[in-house]
Amino acid sequence: MRNSLYIIGLAIGLTSCESQKPVQKIATNPKLSQKTTPKPAVKAKPAAPQSQVTREHGVDFFRTNIADPTKKDNTISYGSIVSANPVPYKVVKTYFPAVAQNFRQKYIILHYTALDNDKSVSVLTSQSVSAHYLVNDMPDNEVYQLVDENKRAYHAGISSWRGAQNLNDTSLGIEIVNLAQDAPGGGFIFPDFPDYQVKKIAALVKDLATRYQISPVNILAHADIAPTRKQDPGPKFPWKKLYTDYQIGMWYDDATMQNFLAQTPPESLAEQMTSSSFIYKVQVMFREFGYGIEPSGTWDEATKKTITAFQYHFRPVNYSGVLDAETYAILQALLQKYPK
Ligand SMILES: [Zn+2]
Secondary structure, rough: OHHHHHHHHHHHHHHHHHHHHOHHHHOOOOOHHHHOOOOOHHHHOOOOOOOOOOOOOOOEOOOOOOOOOOOOOOOOOOOEEOOOOOOOOOOOOOOOOOOOOOOOOOEOOOOOOOOOOHHHHHHHOOOOOOOOOEEOOOOOOOOOOOOOOOOOOOOOOOOOOOOOEEEEHOOOEEEOOOOOOOOOOOOOEEEOOOOOHHHHHHHHHHHHHOOOOOHHHEEHHHHHHHOOOOOOOOOOHHHHHHHHOOOOOOOOOOHHHHHHHHHHHHHHHHOOOHHHHHHHHHHHHHHHHHOOOOOOOOHHHHOOOOHHHHHHHHHOOOOOOOOOOHHHHHHHHHHHHOOO
8 A cells, every 4th residue: 555655656756757857957057057148038127036946856946035034925935846748859957946935825724534544545446536745644754745745635525714715726635534324313423533633633734834835814724714524634633632742723712702701691691592693693704714615694504504614623522513602703713813
């Protein structure tokens, strides 16, 4: 199993090697070393810095940030460079690196596979679903990469968050081996995620979020971006621990939540639950927070599933899909902390 993944990785590496010319060509470019007259575009617009390109294992990398560091919107440009090979011409990567660039990767979406290790690998590598990474449930030191980070994996499906759609285009997908399954009498059985697996997930998400400057607001469950279709990674996924121990993703401040709870205690909320204007207001709040929900003024099925997804993430002790006072207070605390 792992051998086959290794072979896939090796094949990708070999392809990269073949598609690019040796680094010496770049470093000893005769046009630069002999100080011949540069192309007019260089004189006309000299502001672009020379990039520092290094090569490792046949892949070129930017080692310095050539993007505009004053912009806080995901503008670091470290990383591998994939280039065209327009025979018989050459692509020169060091002349004109642009500051106006950012990463396409803006979201990290977490899933469970609902399959064991072997079946997870088999399905995610041979069928019409995939993810960038697969975290097994074994206490070893491996995380499997299935898809290049610069390519699209098929993990999110029809999805939305804060108005963005089709998150396969802009996300990194992480599948986690976990044997969640349908319960015999309805509902689901959600097994725990073992500590050694959580540590792997945390290290992986931390690395991705740091390298791509992914906002905490955009580190999400599959259920968050597709609440009417998906449950994963479910209520056992330790979002609070990831936030507390690793500063990953979102969590509410307890004091703020308690303040909101005092403003709308259970008995007060119960009175409002039948008011369509209150339901509409709550639906708008869930929408503002990020969920792709259409306000209707009724507790319709999509709203119940959206509340369930929210509770999986932020109130896992009660994921009934019914708005209780704590859920409402948590929603308000999160909206205040992470405004749109
Ligand atoms: Zn999923």
